[in-house]
Amino acid sequence: MIRSFASRTGQMLLVIFGISVLVFCIFFATPGADPTARIAGRGASPQVVARIRAEYGFDRPLPVQYVTMMQKLFVSRDLTSFVNHGQRVVPEVLQAAPVTLSLVLWAAFFWVSGSLVFGIASAVLRDSWVDRLLMVLGLIGLSMPVFWLGEVVNLVTQSRWHDTFLFRWVPPLGYVPFSQSPWGWAKALFLPSLTLAVCFIGLYARVLRSELLTAMGEDSIRTARAKGAGPVRVWLWHGLRLSWLSYVSLFGLDFAQLLGGGALLTEVVFALPGVGRLTYQALATLDLPLIMATVMYAAVFVVIANALVDGLYALLDPRIREGRHGR
Amino acid sequence: MGAEMLLKLHHLHLELPNGTALLEDVSLNVRRGDALGVVGESGSGKSLTAMSVMGLLPGLKASGSICFEGRELLGMKDREWRRLRGAGMAMIFQDPMTAFLPVRSIGAQIDEQIRLHDRVSRREARARTVALLGRMGVPDPEAAAKRYPHQLSGGLRQRAMIAMALSCGPSLLIADEPTTALDVTVQAQILTLLCEIRDSGAGVMLITHDMGVVAQTCTHVAVVYSGLVVEQGPVAAVMARPLHPYTQALLEAIPPLDGPRPEALPTIPGRPPAPDARPEGCVFAPRCRFVRPDCAVRPALREPEEGRHVACVLYDA
C-alpha cells in the first residue's frame, strides 16, 4: 500500500517535471527569440533588460536557466512580472485559485446532479418522447458557446429584467469571497457556474444514458432482477455501479482542465478574478512569467486530479485495484 | 400422483411484439423433489421458457398459463412477482463470471438478496451467507464471502451463485446451463450439489443440451424442439426407449463412451426451422424419417403410457 502510494507520487512528480521542462523550452529556449526582451515587455529600458538577463541567468547555459526559473517559481516564489510593474506572479495565481475552485465546484455540483437526473430519466424512459426531448435539450446545451450564453445571461439578469422579482437578487458581476459572506459567495457564483455547467450537463447525460443502457444488457443485471430487486434498485444501484467508470474518468479530466484555467471564458464574461482570467490577461499582454506560472499551476492540478480519478477508479472497481498493485 | 405439483406450464406461448411466436406451445410440470431436465438444440427456446417463469421478459407477450404453487403467474403484477423472484423461485445462469456484479464482493451480493426478502440486519444476513457458502462446499467461507467474483475460480463462483439462489429457501431452482462454462471435473462437483438440493425437497429445473447431464441429475426430462415440448417423461424411461422421433435421433447422435465404435454417427438431416418459418403441421416433419400424411396437422401432446407425454401421430392417446 505504502509502496504503491510512493510510486504513484514519484510518477506524478516525474510528469510535472516533464511538463515544466516542456513549458520552459517552449517559452524560454525557442531558438531565435530572446526571452529577455519578452519578459521585459515592449519599450523597456536597457537597464531593465540587463537586470532581467542577470536575474534569470539568460546569459548562462539552459539547465541553469531552468533551475533558476523553477527556483523562482516554487522556492523563493518571487517571480516578477515586468509588464505589470513588478507584481509578484505566484501570489497572484494563488489568490486567483480559490475563485476558480469555487466556480468549478459549484459547476460540478450542477452538472453532476443535472446529468444524473437527465441521464437516468432518459435511459429509463428510452425511446419515449421524454427521452427524445431530454436528448435534444442536451444537444442544444452542448452546442451553445459558453461566452455567448454568459453574455445572454448577463443581459437578462443584469439589465433587462434585473428589476423584476425574478432576478432582483442577482448581485453585480464579480466575486465575493466565502470568508466575507457565504451567502454572497453562493449568490455571486450561482449564475456563472450554472452557465458553465449547461454544456457539461448535455454531454454527461448522453454518456450516462448510453452507458446505463449498455449496462442494462449485462448478465449481472439479469441476475439482479432474478434476485427480486425492484426497478429503482436495479437502475440506481446495480446499473450505476456498472456505468460509473467512463463517467468518472470523463469527470476527472474535465474537472481538472477547468481548474487549470479551462473556465477562462466564463470567468472573463462574469468578471470573476480566477485563474482563467489571469491566463487571459497574461496572454493579452504577453506576460511571460505569468503565463509560465499559470501553465505550471494548471499542470499540477491536472496531474493531481488524474491521480485522484485513478484512486477513485480503484475504489469503484476491484479488478483495477488488483491490476495495478497485485499481490 | 405422489409429490405435490410445484410448477405447471400449460400451453405457454410467447410472442414478439411483431407476432413471431418464439415459444409455440410449452407444457411441462415440476413436482417437489423432482428435477426436470429441459433439453433441446440451441435456439429451441429453453432459456426463454425459464425466463418466462421468472417473469424476466417484459418485452414479450405471453399467453397460456404458468401455475406456480397453485397461483397463476401470468397477469400477476410485477410487484407481486418480484416478491416471488429470489424467494419462491430462484435462477442460476450459465456464466457465473458475468452473472455476478464484478464490482462488489460475492458476500455483499448474497447479503443483498437475503435482505431484499427478509428483514434481517446486515450481521445476520452475513452470517447466513457464510453458512450457505459453507454448505455449498466453499472452503473458508468467511474469507470467500469477502472476495470479488474475479478472484474465485469458475467452480467456486458457480457454488456462490447457487448459494445466492438458495439463500431465501426457494421451492423451485431454475438452472440455465449451470455447468456449460465449467470443466468436467468441476461440472461433476456442481451436479452432485444439484442432486443434493433436489433430494432436500426443492424442485429443480435444469436446462442443458447435454443428455448425459440430464441422465445423471434429473428425474424427468422435457425435450424442446423449435419452441414446442415434443416429449416429456421420466428420465430412465425416455433414455431407454425414447418415443418421439426427434428424441430418438438426438440420443443416437451422441457418440458412445463404451462398446463398439460406430463407423458413422447417425445424424438428423436439415436444421430446425426459424421461429417465423415453422411448418404448418408437426414442426419436426421436414426432418422426420417416419413422416406420414397425417403429420400435416400439428399433433397435440398425448399420453400413450402412464406419465409419458409425446407430441407425435405415431402414438395414440
Add this chain to the structure above:
Amino acid sequence: MTILLEAKNLSKHYRLARGETLRAVSDVSLAVHRGEALALVGESGCGKSTLGRTLIGLGAPSSGEVFFEGERISGLSDRALRRWRPRMQMVFQDSSSTFNPRRTIGDTLAEPMRIHGRTGIAERIGTLLEQVGLSSSVLSRYPHEFSGGQRQRLNIARALMLGPELLVADEPTSALDVSVQAQIVNLLRELRNSLGVACVFISHDLAVVRQMADRIAVMYLGRIVEEGDVLAVLEAPAHPYTRALLNAVPRPDRPLPPPLKGDVPSPIHPPQGCAFHTRCPLTQPRCSQERPELHRIAEGRTVACHYPLL
C-alpha cells in the same frame, strides 16, 4: 506407418507482467504418424491449444524442437516457415471469427490458394465443397447466412484448400449442438479416410474423442500424463487423472462417482512433484517430492505416475 510430425521436449512459457512465468506447455514429446488422428484432451487451461499452435509453428517454442517429415521446423523464421504452411493447417472452435463478415465465402475460400500462387482454384473449391457436403451455390453468399454447423464445414473446407497433410483441429465441435456435432465428427472421419490427412484433434469431450481419434494424449497442467490407443486408454485408464476425467462424464447407466476435489492449480505456480498430487485420490508421500516421468507400461502406452492403475 511413417512419422509425419514429431515434437521433442517441447515447452512453451509465457512471460507475464510482474516477472512471473506461465508454463503453458512443459517438456512434451509426441509423434503424429501419417494419416493418424491424435487427440489432445484435458481441462481448460492445461495447454492444449498452446501445444497445438506450437506444433505447427504458430508461435515459437520456448525450448524443444518440432520436426516435420524429419526436418526441423521449430526456430525457423516466418519466411522459411512459409514453405511448410500449406502442409499444416488449423481449424478453430469459433468458426465465425475465421470468416470476414464482409467477404463472400468464395473469396475467403480462394484466399489461401491465391496467397500461395496456386492455379485451378475454382475446380479445387468445387471438389472440396462436395467433400464437406455443401453445394457450390454457397460461394456468393456471406458468412452470416450460414448455421454454425455449415460454417464449421466451410471452415474445414478452407483449411483443406491447400491439400495439407496435417490438420490441427482445436475444439471444432465444442460450440455446436449434439446433432450438428455428429455431422462434423462424421465429416472429419470421412475426410481422414478418403484424403489420408493426419489430424491433431483438441477436445475436452471424451466421447467425441473416442469417436474421432486413434490415439489419445491426456494433458494436465502443461504435461502429458498418459498416452496410448484411444480405446485402450478409455477402456482402462492407467493414470488417476484420466480415470477421474472419465468418471466425471455424466452417464445414464451409473450414479455419479464422488467427483475430484478442488480446482486445477494455477500454471503459474504448479505444485511440486506430481502436478496432480493436490487432487489425486491415490497420492502417496513420494508424489509430492518426485515428479513421475512418462514411462512405457505396455506396447504403445505411456503414463506419468508413480502408482499407475495398470
